[in-house]
Amino acid sequence: MLVRKIPTWQTTRRALTVTAVAAFVTGGAFLSADTASAATTLAGTCSGSVNGSMGDTVAIQGSSVKELVRKGAQDYVNSHLWTVATVWPNSLADTIAGKGALNVGQVPNAAGGTIPGTAVGSTVAAALKGANGLGVLDGTKNEVLSAVSANVAKSCGLTTIATNYVAPGQPGAGGTGAQQGGGTATGPGGSTGNLSNLNPGTAGGSGGTAPMRDYGGIPTATAGTAVAPGVRYPANGTLPGDATAPQVGVGDQAGQGADVRDAGNAQSLSSPAGPNDVQLPMLLAVIVLAGVTAGLVRTWVLRRAS
Template sequence: MLVRKIPTWQTTRRALTVTAIATFVTGGAFLSAGTASAATTLAGTCTGSVNGSMGDTVAVQGTSVKEIVRKGAQDYVNSHLWTALSVWPNTIADTIAGKGALAVGQVPNAAGGTIAGSAVGSAVATALKGSNGLGVLDGTKNEVLSAVSASVAKSCGLTTIATNYVAPGQPGAGGTGAQQGGGTATNPGGSTGNLSNLNPGTAGGSGGTAPMRDYSGLPTATPGTAVAPGVRYPANGTLPGDASAPQVGTGDQAGQGADVRDAGNAQSLSSPVGPDDVQLPMLLAVIVLAGVTAALVRTWVLRRAA
């Protein structure tokens, strides 16, 4: 039996060829996967909200801004009548409608974001550069594009919502066991590490913890010192000051009797006489002096009249 011998250089060349083909196929697969991951989310209109994955490109159809572009160009013609023959609003509107999808922004790496109307207007103006119906002069073309961009910016604006966003610290954001399941019996918060090392407001695991409350300054009853009301005032006893309670002895500490101690028998006493008080003899002397003075005056008047 004859066996065909293949030279060594041919064997080496075949091996290199197979390796190159495999490398090319593998590289093409990686490139295809990278292109597929950069998806484009198409918005139905140039206003409202659009849902997509974080990092996706957001685009709007040219047909959704067609009438806005037409109005912007027509407003410019109405304010510049001498450009009516070179600026064609209908042609400009048809041109933007035929541009297909226009990239206007991107879904951020957050729960949501916004795409301003100015970004949509800038994308529309870029797509219309060099189109027919913008005018003859370069200055007119730039003014028409500015008018169209301003009209779109005034009427458009999008809100982006990331459908694959997961807030940090929530179950499912990462990790296994207690971190992903929301905690265990010994670690209810789902965080790791010693909770005593966490400060208020710091993020550790699922969040910070507040220190234990200090109740040492609150007044409390010490065991053995508090006396129950039943002990202080027995059921068969009397309260202090009870008038119905029997009086022991015939007098108090000052030796006074019950008739003086009772408030109902108290009598008012005259105040002591002071040195400046007017006594009865002096009052009688003043009255006598007044009578003598009146008699003298009467006698003197009668003599004068005679």
């Protein structure tokens, strides 16, 4: 039986080829995974709102800030006329337009957020760093970049909206029953129980409770549940305080006016004069008689004493 001998150099080359192919495939898989997990949301302009998933990178096109860059550089030249030959606003505008997409921020892990204009301006200035037309001196270059950044910041600013955000306590939000406002809480060892059975402030954390994350389960008055006035007071009934309706109370209220009935069973202090009532002349006679009697008694006492 003949066995073909393969030279050592051929064996080594084949092994290296297989290793390189495997490394390429593995690296490609990792790169594909990174690309899929890190999405980029491209905004149409540098201002307004942009929708994306939480964690997405937000980018703008360099062409959307082209005129802002041109104006910022031109304003600098107008105030520093000696730089007219070294600072080129048109060249800087073309340079930023050719940069393509510029990453200016990220969609936060919340319902929404903001990317301020200063962040957009800083990104634009960083993309223009080292470009032709910024001037000759380093100080001039820095001043031109600052002027461009400030002009971009004045006109830009984005509001991010997370399209896949789910508020805590809503269906599909996940989490424990306590997080969804279900009235239960997870205790040590994964056990659950009613929050009313736990004592707040217990040492060791075995029985303490934290504030609820969602108060949606607390009963509240909602629109459409109030009782209509027509149900509480039927059409053939009477309202409280109606003067034409009979009033329930103590005592006889017959013959009294509505104002007296509403105030209660009131009676007047004076009554009509009768034939047996004492009149004023008789009262005066009694007072005079009492005075005369007192004078006589005093005279009699003085005479006996003398």
